[in-house]
Amino acid sequence: MRDQPHGHEPGAEAGDPLLCARGLTVACVSETGAPAPVVAQANLDISANKVVGLLGESGSGKTTTGLALLRLLPPGMRILRGSILFRGQDLVGAREMDLEKLRGNSMAIIFQEPGLTLSPVARVGEQIAEVARAHRSWSWKRCREESEGALRRVQLDDAGRFYAAYPHQLSGGQLQRVAIARALVCGPELVIADEPTASLDPTIQAEVLALLRELRGQLRTSFLFITHNPALLWGFADRVLVMYAGRIVEAGTAEQVLAAPAHPYTAALLACSPERATTGTAGNKNPLPVIPGGLPDFARLPGGCRFEPRCAERMDICVTREPEEVAADDGRRVRCFKYGG
Amino acid sequence: MTRYLAARAAHALLLLSGISVLSFVFFQLAPGDFFSDLRLNPSISAETVAALRAQYGLDQPLHVKYFRWLTSVAQGEFGYSFSYHSPAAPLLLARAHNTLFLTIPATILAWLLAVPLGTWAAARAGEWPDRVSAAGASALLSVPDLLLALGVLALAVHTGAFPVGGMVSLGYEQLGAWEKVRDILSHAFLPVTALALTILPTLLRHVRAAMVEALAAPFVKASRAHGLPRRSVMRHALRVAANPLISLFGLTLGNLLGASLLIEVILSWPGMGPLLLEAISARDFHVVIGAVMFSAVAFIGGNFAADVLLYAADPRIRTK
Amino acid sequence: MGGGCGALSMAAERLRTVEAAPLVRVCGLSRSYAQQRGLWRSSSHVAALRDVELNIAAGTTLAVVGESGSGKSTLARCVACLEPPDQGEIWFDREELSKLRARELAPWRRRIQMIFQDSAAALSARMTAAAIVAEPLAVRRMGDRRSRREAALRCMERVGLTAEQAARAPLQLSGGQRQRLAIARALVLEPQFLILDEALSGLDLSVQAQIVNLLLALQRDQGLTYLFISHDLGVVRHVADEVAVMSGGRIVERAAVGQLFQEPRHEHTKALLAAIPRMAPQPAARGSAPQ
Secondary structure (H helix, E strand, O other), X not given: OOOOOOOOOOOOOOOOOOEEEEEEEEEEOOOOOXXXXXXXXXXXXXXXXXXXXXXXXXXXXXXXXXXXXXXXXXXXXEEEEEEEEEOXXXXXXXXXXXXXXXXXXXXXXXXXXXXXXXXXXXXXXXXXXXXXXXXXXXXXXXXXXHHXXXXXXXXXXXXXXXXXXXXXXXXXXXXXXXXXXXHHOOOOOEEXXXXXXXXXXXXXXXXXXXXXXXXHHHOXXXXXXXXXXXXXXXXXXXXXXXXXXXXEEEEEEHHXXXXXXXXXXXXXXXXXXXXXXXXXXXXXXXXXXXXXXXXXXXXXXXXXXOOHHHOOOOOOHHHHOOOOOEEOOOOOEEOOHHHOO | OHHHHHHHHHHHXXXXXXXXXXXXXXXXXXXXXOOHXXXXXXXXXXXXXXXXXXXXXXXXXXXXXXXXXXXXXXXXXXXXXXXXXXXXXXHHHHHHHHHHHHHHHHHHHHHHHHHHHHHHHHHOOOOXXXXXXXXXXXXXXXXXXXXXXXXXXXXXXXXXXXXXXXXXXXXXXXXXXXXXXXXXXXHHHHHHHHHXXXXXXXXXXXXXXXXXXXXXXXXXXXXXXXXXXXXXXXXHHHHHHHHHHHHHHXXXXXXXXXXXXXXXXXXXXXXHHHHHHHHHXXXXXXXXXXHHHHHHHHHHHHHHHHHHHHHHHOHHHHHO | OOOOOOHHHHHHHHHHOOOOOOOEEEEEEEEEEEEOOOOOOOOEEEEEEXXXXXXXXXXXXXXXXXXXXXXXXXXXXXXXXXXXXXEXXXXXXXXXXXXXXXXXXXXXXXXXEEEOOOHHHHOOOOOOHHHXXXXXXXXXXXXXXXXXXXXXXXXXXXXXXXXXXXXXXXXXXXXXXXXXHHHHHHHOOOOOEEEEEOOOOOOOHHHHHHHHHHHHHHHHHHOOEEEEEEOOHHHHHHHOOEEEEEEOOEEEEEXXXXXHHHOOOOHHHHHHHHOOOOOOOOOOOXXXXXX
């Protein structure tokens, strides 16, 4: 077993990471029965001014992880164990008051459906300015100026008109830019983007992604980009974490994970992507490579590795025990018996 | 804009004429008229009754009666009250004025209580504030208005703190201006309270439901995610919940002339309620039709006010 | 391009009986919606479809690609006879469907089925999966209860759902399983033509791959014809024989799938192709394994 201490990540910047989560376990708690873990033993490091991609499918726990970092879990879920340190400050035990000061200010989040995350009866510019007003002691006029500045930064150049617009007057792409502006108005150090382009048309998705890349270059902001599409992380993320059934199964630099995946799930997932599976000319309609089976039922989990029933490289030991995270020579971490653990 | 208003006005006129025709028809279908009771008196002959009927035009066919009433409305008299021997309009107006004196403060009071309470209950849905206010609302709702009014009356009688019924005391005319005001207010206190208590529970439930739905919307979670303070979040939720509540407000406006009937009768408040009751028993049909028309106007007006308010308050309706 | 519609179509039809006629033909389809603006402004008209022409040969897949507002969903609903077009004709197997009344359409509806994007909304939440699949048979009073249930279970098996899942309600199934259920329900009447309106959007990659393979297998085994509507050109590449690109209610380009990807002609097609997020062209050899 090669379980190296997790203090220092090769590939990360020297010094303390901006956000550091260890052994994070989130569970669904109900009045009856034991808590069912949705995220188990997650270790996460985000350094300043880096983009970390969190790749996973539905049911992998990626959205729950993102929400847990901001302590925004829905009422039925709770952090059972683990620690989250943001700039050295503990978030798990923090009071709601202190968390309110952080949210929208040093840590911000962008959700998937922008139209739903804005109040339909208030002007979008005012909703951005409110965030500034909540965290800074600026006058309303200054807040308005900052809001218009944020709108220009997301390429909504006619800032005055967009300030006064209502959500129903804007398109999906424009609304998502507004949501990004609202997240950035206070200059946060970390932005969590939870599938920000999933509900957008492809050309708009490409525009919003280009915008995020540009912003990443201009601002000193780190991103945690949560998505189910590995192609979106290519050329954007510095590090990629892959989640399956609540566990982080692989973590490494983007080149390592996306071009030379170590974990069988990552390899299989990348192979299913239609862009990857371009075998020869289009139109020959060959079957795509698939991962057989489906997600494990959380109520009846297998005793061993979560991915074992669907894994093409399963071994006997995979059924009996869950693998631990193992560090490899090139700096990545894999949760698979192929590499020890 | 003018086209819209003209369309609404035409629609309202159509509605009012339909209501008036229906009221006339129903009244005609009911047996007897104002002079039916006289026939019970053996000393009055049938010919006298017939002559009285002819004199007052009660033997005319329905459409003639209707057109005579219409002309009277056009002249501003709203027909003739046989019981009071006067045109119906000044009677109705004075009584409506008294009714509004009760219902307007009661409605305002009920809304002023329902909105904060309902918001508080919705914010703490499932916890004790929610349960207590829900239980209270259910209790109030289950108590019949009659019982509430009688209870209030009993309170007045036993404590002696408030006058027992009526609008003014004896010797009202001799009081100074300030004392007159105090007198009316002390008489109005109990009816207004009772009325507010009958309106409150429904409002409370609606406010709570609208706020619960608004607070469950994704944008509330997003506001929390941006660290907005609780009161900002509540303000946003209230603005979204305003939409269904404004429609409800329109309905309560419409009820301004009707809600207080029972309470007025029991507490002897000289409003539309007792007048209507009397007029129905006496078959004083011009007064009855007049009261019905007043109510209808209140409803139509209330609806229209709600539409205007909704237009002003909800940008989704205003801008697309 | 096929022959003209209307008066010429009869002659053209006779000529074409010699060669294989397309199973589905859409001619000059137009449809617009009235949009109510505000309380007192008059309504304006939005043209959702303008003069759309399509042919789909039996046993093949035509993909219609476009963004929101391009009219592709309206097209799907018109071809499925869920909405009447303002102008134009819809020919299915030598019969013109758009002018038929509801009762006359009934036998044709068996042969044309539709699968939507949001199965959670399209499937009744209160019925079990098996009941949902058996419902089309029950509505048409075909067979008795037992034979209907057997047919339903057979269809579910063909799409990869287990007997255990047959007893669950749709909301207890995953997104991918719900789409399989929708496909099973569409198949139970043994249709010839399936319209898939963004049926794969919103699914995870691995689930999407499974459903794509299922659809391809069904087409191979049963000779189904597909009208596949999507905004995702990446998936279309694997599923389609021919692709039509829509924008603003019109078809701006139509070509065989290989040609569309190699030599796109219209600006909008090029924009859609450029918007596909790309990854590294070839996966590198799996190296860097420790030990």
